Amino acid sequence: MPSRSSRPMLTSLVIRQTFLDFFAARGHTIVPSMPLVPGGDSTLLFTNSGMVQFKDVFLGTGTRPYSRVADSQKCLRVAGKHNDLDDVGRDDIHHTFFEMLGNWSFGDYYKAEAIPWAWTLLTEGWGVPRDRLWATCFEDDQGQIPRDDEAADLWRQQPGFDPKQVLFFGRKENFWEMADTGPCGPDSELHIDRGPEYCTKASQPGHVCRVNGDCGRFVELWNLVFIQYNRSGPTDLEPLPRKHVDTGMGFERLVSVLQDKTSTYRTDLLWPVLLKVQELLGHDDATRERLLTPYRVIADHVRAAAFLIADGVVPGNTGRNYITRMIIRRAGRFGSQAGFEKPFLADLVATAIGVYGSVYPELQRHEQTIRTTLTDEEERFRRTVDTGVAHLEDLLAKARAAKNPLISGASAFELYSTYGLPLEITRDIARESSIAVDEAGFFEAMEAHREVSGAGLGTVDLSGQQTEVYRKLLTELAASGQLPASGVEYDPYSRLSTEGPVLALVVDGKAVDSVTEGDAVGVVLPATAFYREAGGQVSDTGEIVAPTWAVHVVEMQEPIEGLFLHVGRVVRGRPARGDRAEAKVDRDRRLDIMRNHTATHLLHASLRSVLGEHARQAGSLVAPDRLRFDFTHPKAVEPGELQRIQAMVNDAILANYPLRIQVQPREKAVADGAMALFGENYGDTVRTISIGNGKRVSFELCGGTHVPATGVIGAFRILSEESVASGIRRIEAVTGRGAVELLERSLELQERLANLLTATPDNLEAQVRSLLEERRRLADELSRLRQAEAEAALAALQPEMLGETHFLAGVIPHADPDLLRRLSDSFRAAHPSHVVVLGSVRDGRPVLMAAVSPELVERGVSAADLARHAATAIEGSGGGKPTLAQAGGKRADGLPKAIEMARAWVRGRLT
Numbered sequence: 001m002p003s004r005s006s007r008p009m010l011t012s013l014v015i016r017q018t019f020l021d022f023f024a025a026r027g028h029t030i031v032p033s034m035p036l037v038p039g040g041d042s043t044l045l046f047t048n049s050g051m052v053q054f055k056d057v058f059l060g061t062g063t064r065p066y067s068r069v070a071d072s073q074k075c076l077r078v079a080g081k082h083n084d085l086d087d088v089g090r091d092d093i094h095h096t097f098f099e100m101l102g103n104w105s106f107g108d109y110y111k112a113e114a115i116p117w118a119w120t121l122l123t124e125g126w127g128v129p130r131d132r133l134w135a136t137c138f139e140d141d142q143g144q145i146p147r148d149d150e151a152a153d154l155w156r157q158q159p160g161f162d163p164k165q166v167l168f169f170g171r172k173e174n175f176w177e178m179a180d181t182g183p184c185g186p187d188s189e190l191h192i193d194r195g196p197e198y199c200t201k202a203s204q205p206g207h208v209c210r211v212n213g214d215c216g217r218f219v220e221l222w223n224l225v226f227i228q229y230n231r232s233g234p235t236d237l238e239p240l241p242r243k244h245v246d247t248g249m250g251f252e253r254l255v256s257v258l259q260d261k262t263s264t265y266r267t268d269l270l271w272p273v274l275l276k277v278q279e280l281l282g283h284d285d286a287t288r289e290r291l292l293t294p295y296r297v298i299a300d301h302v303r304a305a306a307f308l309i310a311d312g313v314v315p316g317n318t319g320r321n322y323i324t325r326m327i328i329r330r331a332g333r334f335g336s337q338a339g340f341e342k343p344f345l346a347d348l349v350a351t352a353i354g355v356y357g358s359v360y361p362e363l364q365r366h367e368q369t370i371r372t373t374l375t376d377e378e379e380r381f382r383r384t385v386d387t388g389v390a391h392l393e394d395l396l397a398k399a400r401a402a403k404n405p406l407i408s409g410a411s412a413f414e415l416y417s418t419y420g421l422p423l424e425i426t427r428d429i430a431r432e433s434s435i436a437v438d439e440a441g442f443f444e445a446m447e448a449h450r451e452v453s454g455a456g457l458g459t460v461d462l463s464g465q466q467t468e469v470y471r472k473l474l475t476e477l478a479a480s481g482q483l484p485a486s487g488v489e490y491d492p493y494s495r496l497s498t499e500g501p502v503l504a505l506v507v508d509g510k511a512v513d514s515v516t517e518g519d520a521v522g523v524v525l526p527a528t529a530f531y532r533e534a535g536g537q538v539s540d541t542g543e544i545v546a547p548t549w550a551v552h553v554v555e556m557q558e559p560i561e562g563l564f565l566h567v568g569r570v571v572r573g574r575p576a577r578g579d580r581a582e583a584k585v586d587r588d589r590r591l592d593i594m595r596n597h598t599a600t601h602l603l604h605a606s607l608r609s610v611l612g613e614h615a616r617q618a619g620s621l622v623a624p625d626r627l628r629f630d631f632t633h634p635k636a637v638e639p640g641e642l643q644r645i646q647a648m649v650n651d652a653i654l655a656n657y658p659l660r661i662q663v664q665p666r667e668k669a670v671a672d673g674a675m676a677l678f679g680e681n682y683g684d685t686v687r688t689i690s691i692g693n694g695k696r697v698s699f700e701l702c703g704g705t706h707v708p709a710t711g712v713i714g715a716f717r718i719l720s721e722e723s724v725a726s727g728i729r730r731i732e733a734v735t736g737r738g739a740v741e742l743l744e745r746s747l748e749l750q751e752r753l754a755n756l757l758t759a760t761p762d763n764l765e766a767q768v769r770s771l772l773e774e775r776r777r778l779a780d781e782l783s784r785l786r787q788a789e790a791e792a793a794l795a796a797l798q799p800e801m802l803g804e805t806h807f808l809a810g811v812i813p814h815a816d817p818d819l820l821r822r823l824s825d826s827f828r829a830a831h832p833s834h835v836v837v838l839g840s841v842r843d844g845r846p847v848l849m850a851a852v853s854p855e856l857v858e859r860g861v862s863a864a865d866l867a868r869h870a871a872t873a874i875e876g877s878g879g880g881k882p883t884l885a886q887a888g889g890k891r892a893d894g895l896p897k898a899i900e901m902a903r904a905w906v907r908g909r910l911t
Contacts, residue, residue: 012255012269016072022121023070023103032667033073035311045320046076050102050248057106058183060471061560067108073100078323089297092263097304099251107242111151114224114245119158126258130160132193134211138186141170148186173212176225187225191218222249265296273299276351281339294334301331302348309370310362312616314632314727315377326422328377333425343378346371369614376634381420388419396433409441469509470559477503487562489527492705497584500526502577514576522565529585532556536620537597537704540590546581549573592624595713595736598706600627605698606648607631610641617677618728626734633729637721649716652697656711660690675700715739786814794823802910806831809899815840817886820849837902841892846874848887857882861909869905873898
């Protein structure tokens, strides 16, 4: 490591910027980190590695305008295959959130450049001693893939590299694969020998420090992946026509090495947060070190939660939102262990943002939202945690007594759903008692209770499609000159129809020459005006027509970048490859969609204006008949707030603001204030939608279709506002024709009601109020008459003496359980030793009420048992307290028998 005496300690800011500057000087485009939520990739909960935003390039389904790129990517590993949560806080190296430095080549440079650059940056840029570095290369332990001597030779050629410090390892350590099939290749890793003082197992007999060993002396710094094969089967590898480089370097680990720290928590990335924890608790250094596990968990989790909330992932019950909730609550529990008695995480946010805010400005923009969300979630957790932990302790005691060291998945889920204890906290506490938790069972229970919402879109079944089929088809069309290298011309913005020859017909994932009436088909044309579903906006529909045939288009698909399929069904004739045809978008449907999409932007801006900056998009659907908008907000929107939101949108519509649509670099758009939406995948060049005249009303990144001016929307009306998950609200609304239809239906209903009430629309409300008041008066009179009838019926009943006890039983007409209880009160007060059983029929359903005086309960006479026994005659069940219980049933005609069964039951116990 660099000597602290020979040069000043490098800060994390300098280390990160040195990396980016180094590769920028070597022709790399520097791109910003993608969000923690990987837009357009439903296979991942979170971005868990640096290559995620380039995954489509390696899979061959996407391209970039550059062939060399570098970045620092924010990542999260708390779920699925890559899950480091269990180790966070318990050691010095694991984290939930981390950064990954990376540089990539897409068919440009290869090993001869990547290896010298890595060596030069480490040894010259950061001053890492050359004799401390070791390189590992690939040698197939199965003897099928050639050894990577090329990489080994290149390492040996680097100035100052010890040739003896090149080692070979097998597939587990030095071969990279994205999946069972697809791109793959050998990797080469650089490790640093931190010296014998860093060995964590020196006291173990026979331990030997080594590269890829199990102690802390040798640390992997950089992994250089060389993607040169395509795997099509377990043993089938084909050389790729263009080779790629994918490198990754864990930033926290690198900083700990360059700052010569024994722990990633003691670098300038996290140590300031630990010191702030110490300050808030008033601990001395010795106490801090004794409580280092909770200190580390708190520091890691507050950083992760801040980044999650800044990227729009608020606490909730399922999926990504569950992870945010779990991280906050786990930090809160460890905070209690450290000594915090009140919510504290918000007090640490400024420190964490001070470390990262200049690099990730979204933290600064959303600081207040982060603070508020953390405090709200901590307070919510503190209201339930004691009850939840007490219930868990009961479960642990039962597990110990039964000698069954396991908490069932159903019990663990109940702890979460009822008491707010996430699985991870249950697991932490159970582990302290050496008891396991059925995690698989927990997620099964969660899935069974998961709230499901969304809109299904009917599509033609084109199962069996494979990426390779479409890549080959696009390559052939480009090679023959029928398509440019960029693929089909996609322009859903400036026109509604295109003409050209049918380039391909696809059925069940196979290209065919022709199709017949009734066939489901995908049609490829040189250009299209159809919008493909993206950003919440549904796909266009329409038709493709030729003189002798027609296809009804129900969806537009893009299976790989550049290839667009008009998916539909042949409704007339026999389409054939080479036929000239016209593809026409359903104009009226498209216009309805455009109205709803522009209104969605206005709604988003109005929500933020009325509710606060924390109200951000968390999902949307833009369809022709309605818009649906999910947003982050901790409680129901008040009626007055909804009225203000709706009025703001309509004011913007009436102002007829023009829309300004531009295409510009993403970094510039975001720097200018454009809002990126949650879960969307943006390229380096983005389309921005600005609404306003002078002052902006809305400014967002968006690839959807929009009206030219807000006046085209016509009108906006909110249909509903509801909860879809904890912390997530949903508004559904209509515009344009939908709003007009809603208005017409409302006016027609108003007119029908006025006619029914012989009123006019102007005095309809007064007439309805008068009727409601009359209804209330009649209901009160009916209630009075029923009570009088019930009192008379009660007075007619003759109590029976059973020893010293007064027993009263009978049927009272038209009484509910509350009235039955009130009727019995005077009798019970006048007779200290009593049993009362009253029944009635209300709305066709039988009910029973039973009351027993306390001294009889002591003799074994229970009202709950009595109610349950009598309820069998009415095919029902009952329960309650020993002194007061009730029952309900299905058979009203069984009520007299129930009273007699109760009488016999009581007599049997008191005589």
